[in-house]
Amino acid sequence: MSYGRYGRPALKNSVDVQLQTAFTDGNWNTVIRLADKRFKTLKDPYYEAIRIAAESQLDGTTERCTALIAIDELVKSKAVPDYDTLELLEWAARDYLYDTEYAETLGPLRARWVKANPKSKYSVKCLQSCLEFWDLVSAQQIATTLDKAFANSGDRQYMFWSITLTYLLSISPQCSEASKKVYSLLVVKQLERAADNTENSEKVEPKDRGLLQEEEISLYYRVMLSHGSKEDFISRMESSKLGPLAQLKEGRKDLFYQALNAYESWSEWDRIYDLCRQALRLGLDGATPTFSVCDYKVWKKFALAASKSKDHDTALGEVQSILKEFIALKTNTAMYKKNIALALLDTAFRQPTAPGSSGSESGLTPRVIQIGLYLDSYFDKLSAFDDVKDFVAELSFDEVKGLMEEVLPKMLEEKSEKSSQVILKSLICKLRYLLTTCTQTLSHNPSVADGQEQDKPYQCRLCSNLTSLPCENCLRSVVTEAAQIYQQIVDDSELLAVIPRFDKDPRIDLALVMGNSILKLSGLRPRTSDVAPAPLRDVNPSLFLQAVLVLDTQLKVTPGDVALRLLLAQLYLLLGCASYAYQIWTPLDVKRTIQDSLSPLFFDRISSLSPGLFTGTRPLMEPLRSYYNNSLHSSCPLRIWDAFGSGSYSSILEMTEFDSKLRRSCTLMMSIVEERRATRAFGGKIECEIGDLALTENIDDTTTILNKTDYGSFVNLESPEGPPIQEFLRIGPELSNERAHLSFLAEQYLDLIHHKPPKDHRPYKPSEASIKERAYTFETLSQLNNSLTGFIHRPTTPAALTSPEATYYTVVSLLSAAVLTALSTTRAEPYPAETMSVITSSIRTAFTGLHTRFTSSSTASKGGVDETLYSLSDMHTLSYVRETALAMRHSAAFVQAWNDRELARDRSGKSTLHKDGLAELKALDAMAAKTVTEVKGHIQKLKEALGQGGWLDKMLDWTFGAAEGSQEEGDEKVRKAVEDVVGGREGAEEWVGKVVESWGQGVKGWGLVKME
């Protein structure tokens, strides 16, 4: 059936013009009349279907259901329906038919129709329709029918559709556990049979029902890996036809990787060694293109497998011998040469010889020499640091000394060009920073000396100073050295002129090294649990501001640098300058598909930092909302039918998995929750309850919500053993399953207590409606309380929340219990005083803790820095104080309103709530109301503070110290280095203006937030 105007199905050609025209024009009343007339005259049920379809387009509720009723009747009748009738009814019911209903109605009807008409050209359309509603049960039945019908036709497509759908069904929640087992077994047997057909045929013809195309074999590998046994898979991989090596010869590299990855997951090192060796030999012999085998991954696995071999000396010798043969190849491109150079480096690190034993005593081991050789060739490449980072971090201390004191200085000496020298020097600075994060550069110092506990428990082996972790003396040296090189470049016009020819402006690297070092010196540490203090609480503000200033100054010079932008956007969020952070973030142009993985870098917790950002002309979350709505509008994975039509079976599996993950994205939940919180903050109307949104319809407590944030573009100079840079920069722990669930549940709770029936809602039977409402409310509260409590008490939850978040979710969970207890205790019943007392005192304790954290920001002062800075950088706490207090107030109001309604409904007063329960909630309300007033006052105070003059001097003093020499000697050196780079205090004035302006904008936004 084709489709006409407005997506209406075209009617059969046999239908008269008058009816056709009325249908096309959407004149539904005429269609109903004419179709009814034709049906009575011709007795053709198709006209009855037209009438029903037309009736379903009318506005009345009963009429709209006509198509659904007709579909139900067809299902019950067991007769084979007419295809055109099915099409018409499916179209008519399109807006009212949920996917689950489709799987119980139209899906089985379509499967029934295909069974009766397997060779019809419409059978495939029936399959397509079932897939559009993601009804895998019916789709699999149809595919199986088609496969049987065309088994001898040579059309292989149906066979693989059937196998693919059987596999999808075997892993789908649409299938019962018992059926999953049956389908798993079935799909394995089908593919084994197909594989055997291939093995036993001299040449597989399309009609042989064997495995022929790469996509078919890929499906075979994937299913065997997923549903078969390890032994079976390994034995089948030895096939000379379908094994990975044979497939690699055909240029089918992905199959080779699938086998290799499977072996690695089972630690089958001998097999990995053999497979890599044979594959690389194929590349050498020209039996397969070099790009099929020359990936770094292959070399790395090869060297690792060789090192695990019983005879590792011989095995590693073989690795080196093959490497040498590749080096001799003239056809290698720059990338392959680099891969081979890295493979040589990797092989040196896989040698079992003890470090230092084969080299000189100075630490010039083969590993160090190999790093030197690599850097000599690639020091000027942008990725040079990343390439060697993990290897350097693995070196022993003697080797570190060998590298840093012999190899690199010698290399530097040999570079005659100034440009090469500065690039190498900036690389050395990065390596020096890296080493401050590596534990081998520190030795333990007795923690107690002369009966005194030492605050510096380590001795730095590089500078011999006593230190805590990391070595502050080394960090200061790195800063001053980086600043010197930076100045050398800035002062040299020749160097500045050649910079555009470099892979990267070395000033960016130097600024990043300075910024990172000063941040570490400031005491900035990852806040990865709910006991971490507020962002800048334990940080030296002066050093923190200097770090931000250095990086900001560099961004003005190189505005196109992505890593700098990302880093600064995070730092400004920490500093409480959300509007300025947004200005820095916006040019990154994070849009469409990459939003899911990159938006959290700016938008996570944004409503708690700066709700004012949501008052802009364009809704802040609109691009994200639009992305998810476009990508997930149907329950069917986007473009899946294209993959079926093209026989891309591995794509079908991957797209299905991707779709499932996207529906469970932490970013998706973040975007919904952040927007709702901001809407509430400004007194806006939330259109739909969170649980009723199409985007959350499949989320329940058992769903694992996934964090897919992409940190790949951060420059991470940290040791692989320690936390990556992004953990130092966030307000709190990253997105997580636990936080996503808690935020979802808390929003559901707020939806419940904020719910107001429409004004025109007049229940026909008020008492009955009241009983139902009561049952629904009790059930919902009970479920929410169970779920919230469950998530809060998970052992992984504390590490997923900031302290204010932990309090908020704890209080919401307790409130759900308090409200449930209060509502379920009428004045006629005995009051559960003990239970209620435990709940409300727990709420008070949790809330008091949060309140104390909030008020402490108004008393703390460190390094001469005004309390305002701490407050401005901790709006997150203020936000959660407000959220928690309002949740308490609204809960009390909800209970009171319930009681008032009951009183109005039942004048006897028997069903009104127990007065003690009401009193307990009123007390909580009073406590919360007082705090909300404090929050208001706090915002007012911040506004007044920012309105006062003198901010330029104040900020410059905070950043650089009030007078020269006012800081410790080490910090003084850093300050001087920073001043040199940023152009002194004058150079920082514009920056101060931006920071203070952004604070002002943030506070202005907070001034608009509703406090009730």
Place this chain on the structure above:
Amino acid sequence: MANFRQFRPDDLNKFSKCNLDPFTETYELGFYLQYHAKWPSLFQVAEDQHGNIIGYIMGKLESSPDYYKFSEHYLPWHAHITAVTVAPEARRLGIGKMLTEQLEAAADANDAWFVDLFVRSTNHKAIQFYKSMGYSIFRTVKDYYGDHSSDPTKSSEDAYDMRKPMKRDVKKEHIREDGEKFEVDPSDVW
């Protein structure tokens, strides 16, 4: 360092190194998935040791519709390069060349006559790159782009349709000398 393999949808969560570069366009999800669904072997990526995507190429296999068959602009079965990008940190290592070679191998495996692509006529670097790989200008599509990359006073820019013959085109029937002189309108380009 790099590994080369077919694109997987999960790679979209590792695109930042390429797609935060202002010269790389980010498309809607359906666009990427369409290529992955229909022409998986022509959607190849290069990844670094952390799984970040540092380069990718998207291509398709197609011919002009049958009703176009008698037009002089009819395109027989061929591969088309839709997008190719390499992250700044991975440039000058030949990654673009290797990705293109892999697409060409897939084009040969699918019996394509040639591989073609469109490039702005002022993008000399890219033109040189493709010429070094055996591509030649087949025709100039007048005013193909609705803006000009280097001259803001102009409202359009020509495209070069560049081609490289594949193994199937033994007689080199699908390329021509001095193709830049062969001008067509955007409406002639299917």
